[in-house]
Amino acid sequence: AASCGDNSGKPATGEPIVVGAITGKTGPDDFSNSTKAAKAYFDCLNANGGIKGRPVKYLVEDDQWNPEIAAQLAAKLVNDEKAVLMVGNSSFVECGANADFYKKSAILVVAGVGVPRECFFAANYAPTNAGPRVSMLGAMGYALDQLKAKSVVCIGPNIPNVGTWSCDGIIQLAKEKGLTAETILMDPGTADSTSTILQAAASKPDVIILGLPKGVTVPLLTAAEEQGLNQSIKFLSAASAYDLSVPGTIGAGWDGNFIVNMEFNDLEATTPDNQNWLAVMDQYGQKSDPRDTFAQAGYLAARIAETALMTLDPANVNRETASAAVRGIKGFKSDIFCAPWYFGDGQTRHNANSTTRMAVSEAGKWKVVSDCAPSPDPELKDIRAFEKSAGIN
Amino acid sequence: MSVQPQTIASNAEGLSTMRLPKQLLHVPVTTALFAAVVVLLANSFWLSAATSAVALSLSVAGLAILYGQLGLVSLCQFALVGVGGWATLRIGHAFHPPFEVSLLAGGIVASAVGLAFGVPALRLRGLYLALVTLMLAGGFQIIISAWGFPDGGPGFLGRADGSGREMLARPVIADGEVAYFLYVCAAAAIGLLIAQWHKLARPGRAWALIRKGETVAVASGVNVLIYKAWAFALSGLLAGLAGGLLAGNVGQLDGRAFGAFESLNLFALAIVGGVFNWYGALIAGLLLRAVPALLTDLGIDGYITIGIFGVALFHALATAPTGIAGQIAGLIARLNSGLSRGRAR
Amino acid sequence: MNILPFVISGLGIGAVYALSGVGLVVLFRATGVLNFAFGAFGAMGAHCAWQLLEWKVPLIVAILAAVVVSTAISFLYGRIFAPMLSHRDTVVRAVGTLAPALVLIAVMGVVWGELPRRLQFPTDQMFVSLFAARLTYTRIIALLLAVAMVVAITLLLSRTRLGLDMRALANDRDLSAVLGVRVLHTETAAWIITGIFSGLAGLLLADLVRLQGTFLTLLVIPAIAAAILGQLRSLWETAAAGILIGIAEAALTPIAWISPYRAAAPFIIALAAVTILGGTAKAALKDR
Amino acid sequence: MSGNSEVRVENLVVERGGKRVIHDISFSVAAGEVTTLLGANGAGKSSTVMAMAGVLPRGGAVRLGDIALEGFVPDRIRRAGLALVPEGHRVLGQLSVEDNILVAALDPAATARRQGLERAYEIFPELAERRRQSASDLSGGQKQMVAMAQAFVAKPRFMIVDELSLGLAPAVVKRLAEALKIAAAGGIGVLLIEQFANLALDLADKALVLERGRLVFDGPAATLKAQPDILHGAYLAS
């Protein structure tokens, strides 16, 4: 059975605590699974005593992948609805549009899934996921250790602070390790995947690492298979492709040849917290809500928020106290994470989740092929330094 | 394109110079009323939506000149909004001048680009011209989604990499939400005034001749190329100002928001709003930003919203050839005549 | 870097542009409507095919169903809605087709969402190798279909009574009516024809590019570049232009600094063409 | 040209731009003869015939022989046998001269359509010379010829010509007049709007006179020629 709150089974009746979230549902891709899961968890929480008797009023808004709308919605949640905390945010455009606004409004965001660089370089924005760059470098690490790759090509979208950011990491690491590496930036809107793949294959690399939305990854793989490259080159990808539907969609041609990074634990893992997540989804979510890595992220964000709020005097929950509580989060443990999650008080940026696993496409499913390994991202130096100084793991 | 009485009415008074100022007076008065209502009623969310709406109505006014006056269709207007926004941000972050300076710079750059966009089109007409401009919008989409908008970083593109993104400072006199909204309304009023004056005066007459037929215009001594170019430049200017004001609203812009489809949408809603009355632009602006905001606020699914938009768009096109503004004007006209008849009795 | 493989892959994407471009010009030549919803019609059919395949329906049935669905939608719009705008100028009539496009995007979004899907045909696995690149039969079929469409429509328009009526309608609807051209009957026929094309194109695009409602709908915009190069009237030029644009876009790939922007190739080429010869082109000066 | 093709117009009412331009007029035009519709500019001649051809919305009834043309769209009216040559030489500019004429030939049999085409070329040899030229390049008068040819090839039971001589050289007008006489003799009804009253009256057997949208004369053309003052009254009225 799902476990949340005080597990008293008594619905919370007090004055609601307003928590907001902005998600990118309508548009090139659907990121709303994160907030769906968070919603499920908060419902579960409210059914079990809530925050010391006060239910959480969880307001989710869809920014439709439009920064302007994202900004409007942030104004709505923070200024009009007076949210004390933002939890489970997962949007491609929101970080860039709102990071400064959140800072101005002195509100903290425990985000679910962050993608562009802004999400990991903002003072008030702390995602539970690792982010495309850390994730891609996780994959790169695997390529180095397990696949013994000698040459690598990185394919990313030509979107500022996404593609270049990630691929720069790959290049940098490749330099350090003495590999030959090459970056290909593509317009995610292009209809011509084949040429991109041919371009990547031209330099005869051992591995190609993709850092693209799954909607673009699948056609690229299709084109690669058409060209017979699935046999000759290993394809790796950031966690964005770690979606239950992908192995089935790309088909048997990729069994053992498409390996993705996982920001969280195996979706079917039998570990207690992962099971609790699934139980919460079954009891409080919709049947139709996908049980995917986004959902894990949202669930974790909700639990972190719960942990933080529980430390407060219910009579005195406001933006300051809530923020202080979240800042205080340290060593938050869950078997869905590889390593404990922390906020990182005083840090100008937050990237607590930087230890990841890998899985391979096999017979229409994902099969985990590696244990947790810290991502060899050179850019994480400051994070690692802080972790050491703060005595975290 | 059947042009309806009320347009004409406005044009008609173009000649009798004494009525000209009175005609123009409607613009600031109406905008002021609208602004007052919004300020009194709106919360943060609505204020932000209304600000975008008013800003965008400027770009629609530009479209209205091209389409309503010259019968020329530009499907790259939203791209020009982007250009204006880009230039505003670029100048703003590079030299930190007063907001007005960056804004004006944005307007001028967009107007220059609009002219450049217009030049190949000067000899084209109708759907063909429309599609050529759509190509421009398509090209811009690719470029801007790759470049993004300046946010205080170094170099020509001015991209800060993630950390240290800067927001464009709002005008000193209008830093707060409400103040900035009023600021935008004032700017819009001025822009709409300029557009309206053009319609009522000499350029309006020349444009009407060009719409009738270029040989006719030439035979009446109109320099067709100059007047067309002028229209493109003016329309570009208005679009640019709109872009600058948008940039000021959020403090930054995002490349993904300026796709070619947006330009199509802008034109469609311009028609729905009505290109033959100056306030059609205001209505179109609201349709572009306030209506979606309303649907979002009601928590309606994004896709459903898109669908509703589709249905509404067609309904408006089919039932109101002169757009909502045209119908309002018709209503007003009928009321007036009714009143005067009442007085007569 | 050897450019030939890219030329081959360009043939593939070129076929995509040619298909859509020709589909657009056909309806335009026949009714004076430029159909922005062309892609959406096709996408809708393709999604249905995908759904049927999920339900283990035989491929051929799924394909037929897709074409039927696209055609039905096209027929409905052409018979019921398009006439409501028939007295407006060409641009408004074109903009009107944004409505069905938006509605279909909504339907597809609600029913199927944006999950990446893949429509596969057996022909994807069969291919001929040219210059170290593979050209699958699906792409070859696309090319052939584009050519077949051009031939068929050229014959229809130039040889048959229906074709003559269509040309008359596209020229001046009211006058044609006064001259006794069966307006509704003719227009409906034209919409049915594009409906069929959009269905076939949709299926192929869903396989060649990706099965995603919004994406397929917007694919119309680069396809318009081909239509412009064909001056909105010559089917041959449109098809050829489509293929050339595809090749150009692909051939830019190896040039590192252009590569990220190469998706702009269709637009740039169309613009260049117009600036150079567009002004003198008859189609440009005629009011359409 | 089968059956009785007399045209009867009953209580015709037409509005344009919200203002009533035809006020409840009734008349009938017999088959086998030429009737002319006269009146000052703006009297409503074009409005009348456009309403009869279904181009303008109308009140009242129009019957062609035994068919009531209620709720008919223009193309159906044309196919029912009532052909209108609209004012101001309009042609399908992007089509060739030949296609312009062929598209107006409604005979299901292709051979019959060709024959119609050739007969049209006999009436207008000018067009035969330019059959491949695109109609937009024609001169004003040539366009008017195309418009007339389009009416002839339709083999109508009833034919309406708005502004017959508009832009045509006298020589051509003479030929046309002959062609119309022959057509009428062949049993079809002809309604003629013509700026030159005496030309019209010479040609016509019957005459109708419109004045500000009202019918002020309906009788033999001869009567009208005998008493020109009726006409002058009507013309000066506007």
Next chain:
Amino acid sequence: MITIDNLVVQFGGVKPINELSAVLTAPVAGLIGPNGAGKTTLLNVLSGFIRPVQGTVSLGAQALLPMTPLQRVRAGLRRSFQTEQVVGDLTVAGNIAAIADHVVGAPHRSEAVDEALSFVGLSAAADRLGQSLNLFQRRLVELAKCVVGKPKLILLDEPAAGLTEEEGKAFRELVLRIPAEFRAQILVIDHDVDLIRSMCSETMVLDYGKLLALGPTQTVLADPNVRRAYLGEF
């Protein structure tokens, strides 16, 4: 005085005007000929919309062909079109102001407009919209546009087409006043032989782009060639 020398216009194979030479001196000259004879084409050459492949045209001492259409308008050339071109959504006054804007200096514009209006007798209708006018009034507006701003040469392409006899007469009277009141020469195309006869002291007849006859109207109309080719008499 209009002097045309060895003028040739060519569209692909067709030569609408073929080696035409003529000198027109009369204040009101007529231009007639069968359909397709090249009359409108000649007008388009004079007003600069068609470039001839050879030949010269001069107005008085001034050579026309080197000038752009705009320059010709500013130099005092006015024309009307075979199908009237009144702008429907401008007022009558607006329609005239639209040309005055470009050919009259700012200070005198409004009186120039009023003058033209009163000349054609439309002062009362100054604020009516173009689209509400009937054909006669539209033709008058076109004529008014032609007399704005010191015209030198006025080209009228079938100005009375579609007018009734009475209206034709009224129109004719106006045209005949122009040379005296505005010091402009007029060239009229029309198929209404009576109108030509009563208006033009001199008439030029074109046929297949060649000069068929030129001289005093009476003699020209009596010319057997003209009677056959144009009037269709034998």
